[in-house]
Amino acid sequence: MAFGKGHHLHLVDGSAFIFRAYHALPPLTRKSDGLPIGAVAGFCNMIYRMIEANTGPDAPTHAAVIFDKGSHTFRNDLYDQYKANREAMPEDLRPQIPLTRDATRAFNLACIEMEGFEADDIIATYARMAREAGGRCTIISSDKDMMQLVGDGVEMFDAMKNNRIGRDGVLEKFGVGPERVVDVQALAGDSVDNVPGAPGIGIKTAALLINEYGDLDQLLARADEIKQPKRRQTLIDHADQIRLSRQLVLLDENVDLAESLDDLEVREPDAEQLLSFLAEMEFRTLTKRVAEQMGAEAPTIAEPTPEAAPDAPEMPAIDHSKYEIVNDVKTLQDWVDRAVARGEVAFDTETTSLNEMVAELVGVSLCIEPGEACYIPLLHRGGGDDLFADTALAEGQIPFEDALAVLKPMLEDDSVLKIAQNAKYDVKVLANYGITVAPIDDTMLLSYALHAGLHNHGMDALSERYLGHTPLPIKALIGSGKSQITFDRVAIADAAPYAAEDADITLRFHKLFKPKLHQVGVTKVYERLERPLVPVLARMERSGIKVDREVLSRMSNAFAQKMAGLEAEIHELAGETFNVGSPAQLGEILFDKMGLDGGKKGKAGKYSTGADILEDLATEHDLPARVLDWRQLSKLKSTYTDALQDHINPDTGRVHTSYSIAGANTGRLASTDPNLQNIPIRSEEGRRIREAFVAEPGKVLVALDYSQIELRILAHIAGIDALKEAFKEGQDIHAATASEMFNVPLEDMTSDVRRQAKAINFGVIYGISGFGLARNLRIPRAEAQGFIDRYFERFPGIRTYMDDTKAFAKENLYVQTLFGRKIHTPEINAKGPGAGFAGRAAINAPIQGTAADIIRRAMVRMEDAIEGIPAKMLLQVHDELVFEVDEDATDALIARAREVMEGAAHPAVHLSVPITVDAGQGANWAEAH
DNA sequence: GTACTCACG
DNA sequence: GACGTACGTGAGTACG
Incomplete structure (x- = not known):
């Protein structure tokens, strides 16, 4: 017809x-x-x-x-x-x-x-x-x-x-x-x-x-x-x-x-033809679904076995006796020439300290082919037989400046790829000598892009796992604890095999991991989110942030006085003296001596005395209330006002944190030595610690932070129209959620209802459970479950997202961010409580990870974007960037940096929610917020 | 070295 | 039906 x-x-x-x-x-x-x-x-x-x-x-x-x-x-x-x-x-x-x-x-x-x-x-x-x-x-x-x-x-x-x-x-x-x-x-x-x-x-x-x-x-x-x-x-x-x-x-x-x-004219699909196409594409979920719907049998899709990867290159066994010690310029030049001819070289630096800001370069190792590596000792000391043997340079080393003069052009050569494990460390050390190492590949980050969630990415773990080889332990050379020596005191003959081996192993990692990027589909993740961050973070860390020792020291004294007073009160109330800082002793006082309710917990059979438990007890008794106050002060003093002072670099007067790029599974950075991502802000007393983080005279600190970025990402990924609309209209998202859930008009919203909705919103990001929400809101579990049920009723897309994400994880053993970052979830199919943890982590990882990817993209673009503005990016705190800028350039910086941050997802991902950034400025970090 | 506690997003 | 639960971190202290 x-x-x-x-x-x-x-x-x-x-x-x-x-x-x-x-x-x-x-x-x-x-x-x-x-x-x-x-x-x-x-x-x-x-x-x-x-x-x-x-x-x-x-x-x-x-x-x-x-x-x-x-x-x-x-x-x-x-x-x-x-x-x-x-x-x-x-x-x-x-x-x-x-x-x-x-x-x-x-x-x-x-x-x-x-x-x-x-x-x-x-x-x-x-x-x-x-x-x-x-x-x-x-x-x-x-x-x-x-x-x-x-x-x-x-x-x-x-x-x-x-x-x-x-x-x-x-x-x-x-x-x-x-x-x-x-x-x-x-x-x-x-x-x-x-x-x-x-x-x-x-x-x-x-x-x-x-x-x-x-x-x-x-x-x-x-x-x-x-x-x-x-x-x-x-x-x-x-x-x-x-x-x-x-x-x-x-x-x-x-x-x-x-x-x-x-x-x-419409024709029924041919089941066999359609299924064979879908199977050939290896669309597992869709194949299954189509087969089910058509009443046909789903063809099996073979899981590729990692061992069968055809690329595993043949490499000779690691042999320490083959490594060369370079002690004349001509030999060094030969190695460098070969590296340049090759176009790539693995290298490693040996120094006197793990802290790059004070580390002195002791030696450099190079590796050009697996098994072919050398060590160039530069500043080893000791070994002579006179009175000054201890501090005198050891024999058989190329003069420091001469060696650097040979190495520098190669390290800075655009056409020579420098491969390192944890390259940020070496980049920073060499920056101290005026050498800008580029371009680089980092085997730790290669592993991170490929294996996040499966294992750590340190050299020893990777070598065991992928090379079946245990590297020489550094402790055999420098010892540990009190008797530890610095690397410059290690005899060259002992240092060489260790150092050269590191470069050798690094090159082997590179040969194994680099080709896998494409197979696993994380080339863009590595190239755009990992590798470019290395020089950016290196510069941020070297810049550091100025910290006013006086402010901290005054606060430490004040805290000490208050704590002494509280301690006396606590002992008085307890009727005996004990160590308030010992949870075990406190538990005995509270539960055995005073007979309060609140049973045992913990694997060690100790009473649990966490803040939530003490808070419950504090409604009835003074002692736990005093302990809470004491604990807060103790934390602030020991972790912040005391410890931060020790981290002020005497040369720069500033604190230089170190960010680990491959530390957190989700793509977040982690800050260590000191951790500047957990400086107090929630309590008024703690917040004042931020007053010690200051700008140089004539400059201001500027803090820009993403507003509700994880909830926005959730709204986008799960496709929740009501949430998207609320964000588009710039509404208070927690109030809007409450309004939608409880049918309360926005103008009648009470702070308590809003608070509950806020807790639910956060709970959703974490993979909500009735138990967790109940504990957080301190309400009966049934009531919490009622909230959750109602939430899912109003936002059914959220439940779908959670179910789909878990199903994806179970099938693929990973989840991914909008930018393709893969986070492995090996425990997802485990039996027992582990499965619960893994499931919630799987729900959270794409959201937290996408937010992490977005700020990484902003950071990578930021330096170019603010070029010409007298400003430096100093800190990253997950959804916040802190800058130090000349006073009169503040507005220009805020405008430019905000633009970069708000547009950071583009053009790779087009979000269906607006991303907004709040800005603050001031003479210190407290004011900038 | 491990457990506990608590600071942040 | 019971079980055990918020996600991601780092650091300081007590204690064996």
Whole structure:
């Protein structure tokens, strides 16, 4: 039967589907061979969902998926700038294009494309044919360029927003009916397609003009009647350009197509054909789902075995006797020349301290081929036989400056890749000698990108695991504890095998890990989020932040006095003296001697005396209340006001933390020695410690922090429209949540209801449980569970996200961030309580990790962005960056840095929620908040 | 070296 | 139906 009345044609804008899928998903790759398939996966899911959603009485009788073919169309002949501002197709998308055609055919859908025409023109032609035949047509696309086709049985459907667009929708978008859309577009132009239009005229003005003059030809003919002088002149001056624009946006309804409407009749997919395609792509979940739905057996998809990886390079066994000690310039130059010829070299530095700010360079090792390594001793001391043997330089070392003069050009050579394990350390040490090491690869970060969540990434652990070799222990050389010596006191003959081995091992890691990046699909993660951070963090750490010792010292004294007073009171109340700082002794006093309620806990059979328990007791008794006060002061004093003083570098007067890039599984940084990411802020007393973090005279500290970034990411990932709307309108998100959950209007919100909603919002990010929420809010567990149930009722997308994420983790043993960072979850299928932990971690990791990725991207871009502004980035605290800036450049810095931070996800990920950044400034960190 | 406690996001 | 639970960190202290 020929297409006609009662028939319904679906036309899918296939190319738009592909791009949407590509940008919506992280860069997935096929497990077996690393072929990028993210866009194909998203495309198949969208097609499948569409088929599933169209089974009712309104189901299409005919359907086709339409694609663009080639980039040159008749529009380019009309106007050579047409779509000229389009970015080139991403490299990892190109190979996926033919696969989407295969996918379409596998679903047994007509697959239409035609050289020289855009998909839009083909869609326009079929839509006209359907209309003329008296049937209906639905265009599945959200592209406004196709709105001109709406009417007379032709509608559009936005699959993303799940809404139909008829005449009303077009009127809403363009202010005119479908038949005048072209006129409005011709005037307004289109920056996406690079259609010029009339300068200064947008959709609103265009619609106004068209509605007033009837159509574009009338308008242009009577342009001299326009009252506004500027608008009149624009139209007169650009009449030709406007006519050209109309030609560009007008779709060709008369493409000569090979397939007739009747050829597009819907056919059932062939189960075997479809499943074999999906299995070949290794889409495990979709294959299973489709098989289930079609009542067919799912083909098995082989799990690639890591051992079978064909790339494991053959390497000779590690042999310490083969390493060379370099003690003359000529030999050193030979090694350097070979490294330069090779284009890459593994290296390692030996120093006097783990603290790079004070470390002195003692020696350097190089490795060019596995097994071929050398050690260049530079400043080893001792070994002579006179009285000054201890401090005198050891024999057989190239003069320090001479050696550096040979090494420096190679270390700074753009064409020589320097490979190191934990490169930030070596980069910082060498920076002390005016050497800027670049470019670098870091094997620790390679491992982190590949294996986060599986194990740590230190050299010893990696060597055991991947080389089956235990490196020489440093302790055998320098000892440990009190009798530990510095590396410059180690005899050269002992130091050489150790040092050269490190470079050797590092090069072996590189050979193993680097090729795996592509296979695992984390090349972009490593290249954009890990490696570029090394020099950025090195500079931040070397900058340090100024800390006022006087302020800390005064606070320490004040705390000590208060603590002494509290201690006396506590002993008085207890009726005996004991060590208030000993939880064990305190537990005995509270529970045995005083007989308070609150039983045993802990593996050691000790009473638990945590703050939450003491807080409960404090409502009835004074002693636990005093202990809480004492504990707070004790913590502030020992961890902050006392300890921070010891970290002030005597040369710089500043505190230089160290960030570990590969410390936290989720992609967050961790700060150590000292930890500057947990400086107090929640309590008033603790917050004052931030007053000791100051700017130099004439400068100010600026703190910029992301507002609610994890909740925004959750709203985006889980697709929660209500939350997204609240963020778009700049609402108080916790109040908005409370309003939605408890049906309380925003203006009637009480602080208590808001507080509960806030706890739930945070709980959700952590993988909520009734027990945890109950404990946090101190409410009965049943009540907490009621809140959670209601929350999921109102935001069902959150539950779906949680379930989907856990299911993904169980199947793949990892979860990933929007930027493709993989966090492994090896415990996810464990039995027992471990599974609960792993499940919640799996829910949290993509959210926390995506936030971490975003601020990493901001940090990587920041230095270039603020170039010319006298400012330095000093600290990162997960969602906050702290800068020190010349007073008069503060506003410029805030503007520029905010722009970078707010836009950091782009262009890799387009978030459907706005990201906003709050800024503060002041003479110290407390004021800057 | 491990357990406990508590500071931060 | 019971079990055990908020996610991610680092550091200081007590104690064996």
